[in-house]
Amino acid sequence: MTCYNFAAGPAMLPVEVIAQIKQDLPDYAHSGMSVMEISHRSALYKELYAETKANLLELMKLDQAEYDVLFLTGGATQQFTTIPLNLARKYHRIAVVDSGHWAQRAAEDAAKVPGLTVDIIASSKDNDYTAVPEIPTEFDQDYDYLHITTNNTIMGTAYRDDQIPKTDIPMVADMSSNFLGQEYDYSKFAVIYAGAQKNLAPAGLTVLVIRKDLLVKHDDLPGLFDFATEAKKESALNTPPVFQVYVAGLALKWLKEKGGVASIEAINQEKAKLLYDCLADSKNFESKVDPDSRSIMNVPFVSGDPDLDAEFVKEATAHQLLNLKGHRLVGGMRASIYNAMPLEGVQALCDFIKDFDAKH
Numbered sequence: 001m002t003c004y005n006f007a008a009g010p011a012m013l014p015v016e017v018i019a020q021i022k023q024d025l026p027d028y029a030h031s032g033m034s035v036m037e038i039s040h041r042s043a044l045y046k047e048l049y050a051e052t053k054a055n056l057l058e059l060m061k062l063d064q065a066e067y068d069v070l071f072l073t074g075g076a077t078q079q080f081t082t083i084p085l086n087l088a089r090k091y092h093r094i095a096v097v098d099s100g101h102w103a104q105r106a107a108e109d110a111a112k113v114p115g116l117t118v119d120i121i122a123s124s125k126d127n128d129y130t131a132v133p134e135i136p137t138e139f140d141q142d143y144d145y146l147h148i149t150t151n152n153t154i155m156g157t158a159y160r161d162d163q164i165p166k167t168d169i170p171m172v173a174d175m176s177s178n179f180l181g182q183e184y185d186y187s188k189f190a191v192i193y194a195g196a197q198k199n200l201a202p203a204g205l206t207v208l209v210i211r212k213d214l215l216v217k218h219d220d221l222p223g224l225f226d227f228a229t230e231a232k233k234e235s236a237l238n239t240p241p242v243f244q245v246y247v248a249g250l251a252l253k254w255l256k257e258k259g260g261v262a263s264i265e266a267i268n269q270e271k272a273k274l275l276y277d278c279l280a281d282s283k284n285f286e287s288k289v290d291p292d293s294r295s296i297m298n299v300p301f302v303s304g305d306p307d308l309d310a311e312f313v314k315e316a317t318a319h320q321l322l323n324l325k326g327h328r329l330v331g332g333m334r335a336s337i338y339n340a341m342p343l344e345g346v347q348a349l350c351d352f353i354k355d356f357d358a359k360h
């Protein structure tokens with residue numbers, strides 16, 4: 001039986017990408033070495049880096065003259081600190097939209113940067129984060145930037161492009177869990193960052209896309225934390241995660257072959273609709289998320305009975321439907337259906353939900 005991995009992250013990679021890794025692993029590009037062993041100063045890596053960066057910006061429809069890409073380590077979490085260190089320089093005050101757990105974490109970590117004030121300017125806490133809060137466009141304070149989280153991995157909510165305004169102040173987005181999974185007008189953003197392990201590559205790589213006019217060197221920051229220094233050194237101030245960049249490169253080529261972000265979004269919409277429709281028909285399970293805020297990447301669902309939820313996860317696992325246990329903050333189940341999850345995987349889950357309902 002085919003096995004489907006619904007983990008939120010690290011998440012499944014496309015089977016074609018895994019097959020290519022397997023083929024390349026002993027001898028990368030006739031170098032006689034594995035890609036895990038090549039130098040980050042070699043021409044081979046420089047080529048890989050340049051190609052990966054170009055493909056990424058092409059898929060995002062961003063101009064290399066306007067935007068740069070950094071391949072960093074430390075996870076999306078490190079950016080909760082590094083972004084304010086680099087960008088909150090004039091007013092020492094940032095605005096955060098609180099759409100759930102990761103947005104809160106971003107706000108909490110930023111608040112620890114000395115001298116920085118963090119204002120939560122919108123929140124959906126009062127309705128348990130079952131919808132995304134509207135993003136304000138007018139502010140009664142001066143802010144260095146506005147921080148949003150486009151897809152809320154734990155709550156299962158997301159902003160569509162039409163729910164994201166163009167703002168006068170720079171907008172920074174944590175896109176970790178829907179990076180290149182649905183279309184946005186990426187030019188609305190000053191900075192976009194994403195931990196790669198959700199929708200792109202193995203853990204250990206964080207992609208940061210930044211408007212070039214924001215790359216100003218800050219002499220008071222250690223080089224590793226200074227975006228301008230990292231950009232100048234092509235993300236290789238210290239040893240970069242070469243293997244992860246290589247896998248990201250393969251995933252981006254795979255995405256280009258699929259027709260790009262709009263094409264993968266159409267498939268992702270179809271997968272999500274299948275699952276939400278199946279949950280609407282289910283006698284045991286439901287999605288608690290407001291239909292207008294539904295994520296097409298992470299779909300939490302519950303029965304209301306923790307024992308029945310546990311039984312579901314147990315039986316699903318026996319059917320090779322893996323990692324469906326929900327996040328401890330919301331309980332129940334969560335199906336993460338990123339780019340790499342085929343339609344057949346979601347169909348298998350829906351068939352299983354129907355069988356389970358018939359038995360219980």
Ligand SMILES: *Cc1c(COP(=O)(O)O)cnc(C)c1O
Pocket residue numbers: 009074075076077078102149151152153174175176177195196198
């Ligand atoms: C997973 C996740 C993070 C944390 O990512 P790390 O790379 O583990 O630090 C941050 N934000 C969002 C939206 C996430 O889904």
